[in-house]
Amino acid sequence: MNIFFQELKRAREEKRVSLADIADRTLINIRHLEAIERGDTSILPETYVRAFIREYAAAIGLDGAETLRRFDETRRAEEETARPGERALPPPPAKHPTFSLEPATFMTPRMATIGVTVVVIAVAAVFAWNLFSTGTTAPVIEIPFQNVVKEQEDQSATAHPAPPPSPRRTDSLTLFASVSDTVWMTITVDSLPPREYIFHPGSKPSWRAGNRFLVTLGNAGAVSFALDKRQLGTLGRRGNVVRNVSLTRQTGAGR
Numbered sequence: 191m192n193i194f195f196q197e198l199k200r201a202r203e204e205k206r207v208s209l210a211d212i213a214d215r216t217l218i219n220i221r222h223l224e225a226i227e228r229g230d231t232s233i234l235p236e237t238y239v240r241a242f243i244r245e246y247a248a249a250i251g252l253d254g255a256e257t258l259r260r261f262d263e264t265r266r267a268e269e270e271t272a273r274p275g276e277r278a279l280p281p282p283p284a285k286h287p288t289f290s291l292e293p294a295t296f297m298t299p300r301m302a303t304i305g306v307t308v309v310v311i312a313v314a315a316v317f318a319w320n321l322f323s324t325g326t327t328a329p330v331i332e333i334p335f336q337n338v339v340k341e342q343e344d345q346s347a348t349a350h351p352a353p354p355p356s357p358r359r360t361d362s363l364t365l366f367a368s369v370s371d372t373v374w375m376t377i378t379v380d381s382l383p384p385r386e387y388i389f390h391p392g393s394k395p396s397w398r399a400g401n402r403f404l405v406t407l408g409n410a411g412a413v414s415f416a417l418d419k420r421q422l423g424t425l426g427r428r429g430n431v432v433r434n435v436s437l438t439r440q441t442g443a444g445r
Contacts, residue, residue, distance in 0.1 A: 194264045195229040198243075198257075202227075202250045214408055214429060216245040217374055217388060362398045363439055366416040369393040371428070374408035389413075403437040 202212070209227075213220045222234060222242060231239045240258060247257035365377075369389045378384040379399045389395065397403065407413060410426025417437055426432040 192229045194261060195227055198246065198250075199227040201252060202246075205250050207250050210431075212246060212249040214431065215249045216242075217372065217408070218242055218245060362400055363403070363437075364396060364398050364418055365403050365437060366396045367394065368414045368416075369395075369412060370414070371409060371412035373412040375413070376406040378404035401438060405435045405437060406433045407431065407435075 202209075209220050209223045212218065212223055222238075223246065225231065225233050226239075226242060226246060234242065240261070243261055244254035244258055248254045367375075367389075369391060371391055373389050375387045375389060376384050377387070377397055379397055380401055384404075387395070403417075405415075405425065407425060408431055409428060410430045410432045411424050411428025414424055415422040415437070422437070425435050
């Protein structure tokens with residue numbers, strides 16, 4: 191399996207694409223990309239591994255479907271090598287206890303009732319054993335990459351809950367954004383904790399502050415800003431990362 195991931199890394203290096211470039215294009219955390227190149231897929235659920243490998247391959251110009259096919263074949267061959275000649279043994283036949291319901295000449299009605307109860311309990315126990323001892327393997331369901339990005343967006347919102355609303359001030363600033371492409375963004379309003387977002391094309395978010403906004407973008411050319419009634423435009427070129435851009439009343443856009 192390590193050979194497969196080494197070939198992926200070699201293909202990326204030959205095309206002179208950095209992990210940061212892939213992270214910007216796919217919105218996959220760079221830590222996960224590094225783990226994939228090491229062959230350390232244990233840090234992600236199975237469905238994430240396949241989605242991330244497909245997007246990684248597409249980002250460096252490889253065929254995503256063909257790369258996944260090679261990944262599956264390599265993993266299957268590795269599993270067969272690790273378990274040579276292993277065969278699944280059928281479960282042992284259930285041994286049902288037998289009881290005679292024919293009353294003996296010495297059996298009292300009370301003893302007959304107890305015997306029937308024991309039979310019922312034994313049959314129920316055997317049924318339950320057969321039901322829960324049969325191993326079933328849940329099928330692997332591949333999650334579309336758009337859903338993975340949505341999950342990351344939800345996790346970011348959970349990790350950075352919205353602060354309680356502050357009283358409206360007469361000297362407040364309003365920052366408007368118009369999004370034309372998928373973009374990762376961090377906004378710091380005044381001295382509040384930074385908020386992290388993933389926006390999709392067509393989004394038009396806005397924020398209010400007393401004195402300053404601090405903006406970091408993963409795809410600078412994908413967002414056009416306006417501060418109150420001043421049009422600021424984009425903060426950089428498409429595909430570029432800009433960090434800690436200060437937007438204030440005095441400077442407008444301190445870039």
